[in-house]
Amino acid sequence: MLYTAIVPAMTANGTDAAPGGSTPAVVAALDGASVRRYTTGQVILDDITWTVRFGEHWALLGANGAGKTTVLRLIGALMHPTTGTVEVLGHRLGRVDMRELRARIGLVSSAQKVPQDATAHTVVLTGHSGTVQPLWRTYDSEVRDRAHALLAELEIKDLADRAYGVCSGGQRARILVARALMADPSLLLLDEPFNALDLPSREDLIDAMHGLAVTRSGLATITVTHHLEELSPAIGHVLLLKEGRVLTSGGAEQVLTADWMTACFGRPIEVSRHEGRWLARSGRR
Structure with a gap:
């Protein structure tokens, strides 16, 4: 199968642009997307x-x-729909x-595999190469400086030389966010990032996500969570799923x-x- 190369249209400030620049560009669009388990026929997602x-x-x-x-x-380009279409970043x-597309999507999940003995700075560096283990020859001084800058942006620069495995749950979550931002993604996906965090760590991460929303105006985020208390004030839209179907979606005040x-x-x-x-x-x- 032949694949198209990913060459996005860009605005003056480097963000993906809608044609003509008059309306917000679509970062992800699912149209009648369904997922069924081939072995049993079980419907996971429906339309x-x-x-x-x-x-x-x-x-x-x-x-x-x-x-x-x-x-x-689906949106993270990790699987295809059984029926329907999924468009991500155009x-x-x-x-x-799919590998090239995934390089432009940031993913944060507590289930991510991270070397426990790697320093926080090293973990963030692996976001540049999209690998679990570091590829040292691909990290020049500019890349290393960018990793330090992201740790500072997430207010954890003091963790740069600390082993990931001895960091707290909240610190790990922010390290993973910094890692996801290394590729300067247009889309950031957060799959239950608050899992097992205590209250102070949860609030630190919420503050960090709100800060990103304020400083990175072009970044789109999708956060999966079970608790409304984990939503930052920046969350403006909500999708409710029930038994694999969309129950409703829209502005947070109308849905919540x-x-x-x-x-x-x-x-x-x-x-x-x-x-x-x-x-x-x-x-x-």
């Missing part, structure tokens, strides 16, 4: 249609087994070199309501907001 634009920050919510991680795998899956959350999770849920942060709790049946 997902969803569009994410540059500069938008989305939360992807749903109960366990709703299909959230599978959606991220390229349709099946018509592009008691009615929609109750419908999504199957039990009464009360939703409130304070100073830009969301809170959900189960009401009485």
Whole structure:
């Protein structure tokens, strides 16, 4: 199969641009995308249609087994849909070199394999080469300086020489965000980045994500989480998944309501907001 080379249109400041520059460019678009397990015929995702634009920050919510991680795998160019189409950064899956496309997508997951004895700076460097182990010959002084700058941006520059394995959960999460940013991605995917974090570490990561949204206006993010408390004030859009289908999507204020959350999770849920942060709790049946 022949693949197209990835050559994006660019704006003056280096971000991907929409044709004509009049409207926000689409970073990812799913049109009727479905995923079925070949061996059993089980439907994992069913007819997902969803569009994410540059500069938008989305939360992807749903109960366990709703299909959230599978959606991220499609957008992250890690798998193809069974039916329907998926376009990422202007390229349709099946018509592009997936490895080359993945190089322009940042992924943060607590399940990522990282050498425990590698320093934080080394872990960030591997984001440049997209490898688990460092490829030292590919890291010139400019690349090394960029890794230090990203650690500083995430407010963990003091961890540069500390082994990843002895860092706290919150520190590791921010190291992985810095690693994902090494390739200067247009899209950042976060798959349950707050998993197992204590409250201070969670708040540090939320602050870091909010800071990125403020300083990187062209960056689009999609965050998978189970808890509204983990959403930064920058999250402006929400997609609710239920049993592999889109329940609803749109602006956070329109989606994060008691009615929609109750419908999504199957039990009464009360939703409130304070100073830009969301809170959900189960009401009485």
